[in-house]
Amino acid sequence: MAVFVKGKPPTDWKLQVKSFVRDRYAHLAEADAFPDGGSGRARGAGYPPQWLAGLPERVSSAYCGCGYALDGVDLSGVRLAVDLGCGAGLDSRLVAEGLDGGWVLALDMALPMLRRAREATGGAAPVRLTAGDIEVLPIRGDAVDLVMANASLNLLTDKGAALAELWRVLRPGGRLIARELVREGELPDEIAQDPQAWNASLGGVLEEGEWLRLLGAAGFSDVEITDHRSFTPVIAVRIEAVKKV
Numbered sequence: 001m002a003v004f005v006k007g008k009p010p011t012d013w014k015l016q017v018k019s020f021v022r023d024r025y026a027h028l029a030e031a032d033a034f035p036d037g038g039s040g041r042a043r044g045a046g047y048p049p050q051w052l053a054g055l056p057e058r059v060s061s062a063y064c065g066c067g068y069a070l071d072g073v074d075l076s077g078v079r080l081a082v083d084l085g086c087g088a089g090l091d092s093r094l095v096a097e098g099l100d101g102g103w104v105l106a107l108d109m110a111l112p113m114l115r116r117a118r119e120a121t122g123g124a125a126p127v128r129l130t131a132g133d134i135e136v137l138p139i140r141g142d143a144v145d146l147v148m149a150n151a152s153l154n155l156l157t158d159k160g161a162a163l164a165e166l167w168r169v170l171r172p173g174g175r176l177i178a179r180e181l182v183r184e185g186e187l188p189d190e191i192a193q194d195p196q197a198w199n200a201s202l203g204g205v206l207e208e209g210e211w212l213r214l215l216g217a218a219g220f221s222d223v224e225i226t227d228h229r230s231f232t233p234v235i236a237v238r239i240e241a242v243k244k245v
């Protein structure tokens with residue numbers, strides 16, 4: 001995990017972006033300043049309505065994803081699922097409740113987010129909260145059955161390296177299921193050239209073809225990008241891929 005020295009902004013731009021992103025999400029969680037309408041967005045994305053209605057508003061309103069990644073996902077046989085950039089823990093909780101004997105590792109680099117995720121998943125025994133960086137996962141190789149990521153991979157500056165890391169930790173036959181943002185063509189200059197756009201999940205948005213190329217280069221098979229939904233000024237999609245060896 002990148003080390004940041006208090007009072008000294010990092011000079012490397014990748015570390016700067018990571019620092020911006022970490023600080024933004026730490027702030028959202030600490031100040032309870034999540035964008036308005038999180039519960040409604042989760043409902044609109046397709047999370048099971050009765051399940052959502054049973055959650056405390058503080059939990060569902062902290063949803064920051066770009067879709068319902070777990071739609072139709074078969075959790076049978078999953079011993080270890082990892083929620084990368086788990087945020088306030090909505091997906092980690094949902095998976096934990098659907099597992100039969102396995103457990104969920106909920107990972108985020110913003111500590112206040114992990115505290116919120118602890119609140120959200122407190123009753124769910126099989127959730128282990130972990131502070132860490134998606135780009136350097138504290139997980140041994142060939143260990144994970146299901147990697148989930150909801151609106152977190154697009155915040156990474158080196159997605160190719162991150163996908164290689166996901167490939168490393170997945171066991172043969174393991175799956176990646178993500179919700180991510182893609183763009184069609186260039187974004188307007190005021191977004192593309194704004195370093196703060198990374199905070200808003202827009203700076204690092206790739207085109208769909210770039211995801212296909214990077215997933216293939218990392219070794220993934222059966223790659224599918226589906227369920228395109230408008231997420232102005234970009235598009236939210238579901239990305240699925242399998243580690244076949």
Ligand SMILES: C[S@@+](CC[C@H](N)C(=O)[O-])C[C@H]1O[C@@H](n2cnc3c(N)ncnc32)[C@H](O)[C@@H]1O
Pocket residue numbers: 021022025026062063064065066084085086087088089090091107108109110113132133134135149150151152155156201
């Ligand atoms: C847009 S939020 C999504 C949170 C959650 N997945 C959800 O659906 O509500 C992105 C999360 O990814 C985390 N994140 C971003 N980059 C990360 C990295 N390199 N390592 C670990 N967590 C990261 C942020 O701290 C934030 O909590």
